[in-house]
Amino acid sequence: MLNDSPDRQTKQMLITFQEYNHLPVTGELDNKTVKLMNTPRCGMQDKPTPHGMPLAFSGGIITHAWYPPDGRLHFDDAEAWDVGGNGANLFPICAHAIGHILGLGHSNVPGSMMYPWDPATGNPAATLSPDDLAGIQSSFGPEVPTTTQLL
Known part of the structure; x- marks a missing residue:
């Protein structure tokens, strides 16, 4: 090449x-x-690296999230945060960032929570797609059915 x-x-x-x-x-x-x-995009690199992220909120970066074991999450307090209005839609952006804190990387499936291209517009309801669920289950194991014991 x-x-x-x-x-x-x-x-x-x-x-x-x-x-x-x-x-x-x-x-x-x-x-x-x-x-x-x-399209606005998550600033997290697609492949985790040992290097830290810059802490400046610039160039469209409105949150910082760190993979485990660090797990920090910062929000830009100068941002016009909102829930479904004209500002930055807090819920899907927060859910995407929490995915990173839990160790999830980016998905290439449009509409998934972990799709890096503006989760607020691609998935405004912040619902988990089958791809998100597969990522969670590959990290934490499949859902374990629970039973209720009656006395």
């Missing part, structure tokens, strides 16, 4: 981005690709 021309490398990177994000695979910077690239 070192001998690839920049145009060829760019096309391959676009194809990878489009495949991962379930977009039509064109290898071109088409309207759907540009729209997704310009």
Whole structure:
């Protein structure tokens, strides 16, 4: 790949981005690709690294969440937080961040809680998708049925 021309490398990177994000695979910077690239996105890296995150709330970053065992969560107090109004929708953004605190990474399934592209607009009700449930169960095990014993 070192001998690839920049145009060829760019096309391959676009194809990878489009495949991962379930977009039509064109290898071109088409309207759907540009729209997704310009959509607000979670600032957490897709692959956890040992390096810390910057603590500044800039460039659209409105929360910070750390993977276990750290588990910290910060909210930008300058943000216009809201529940279903015109501000930053607190519930889905918080649920996404808590997913990171629990150790969940990003999903490439649109509409899932852990999809990195603006959980507030992609999943405003903050419901767990089958992909989210599978991620939780792979980390913590399947649901254990409980029984009530009557005396």
